[in-house]
Amino acid sequence: MKNKQINPAVWFEVYVNDMERATRFYESVLNVKLQQMSDPTDATVQMKAFPSAGENFGASGSLVKMEGMKGGGNGVMIYFGCEDCAAEESRVEAAGGNVYKPKMSIGEYGFCSIVSDTEGNMFGLHSMQ
Numbered sequence: 001m002k003n004k005q006i007n008p009a010v011w012f013e014v015y016v017n018d019m020e021r022a023t024r025f026y027e028s029v030l031n032v033k034l035q036q037m038s039d040p041t042d043a044t045v046q047m048k049a050f051p052s053a054g055e056n057f058g059a060s061g062s063l064v065k066m067e068g069m070k071g072g073g074n075g076v077m078i079y080f081g082c083e084d085c086a087a088e089e090s091r092v093e094a095a096g097g098n099v100y101k102p103k104m105s106i107g108e109y110g111f112c113s114i115v116s117d118t119e120g121n122m123f124g125l126h127s128m129q
Contacts, residue, residue: 010126011079012061016071019046022063026050037062039107079112079124088125089113 016022023034034048044067052060059078065071082088086103092115093099100122101114110128117123 009059010081013064013077015069079126082127085125085127
């Protein structure tokens, strides 16, 4: 059986300081309509999703306003797809990185972990289990 080639980038987030201003900007510049997708279990997070074509190539993502994550500078974060993000997360500290938010449920969207590499760059790990 041949190995199926997959795109390892599955999600991105653009951290913002003013959700309404950023929503207007991206909707205007990209000529798209962002959709509300905040997690009802965490009132400190606001999310507006970019449109997604499902199984087509490329990654979708959202604007995010979250305490502790400022817009600007290093405000774009990529998520890498995993079978179970806890497995990759468990290797982060041994490799010299840090776990910022351990594996957590994001409702119908699966699970994610937020970690940083040895250079201080934050990125996410995403899985459906």
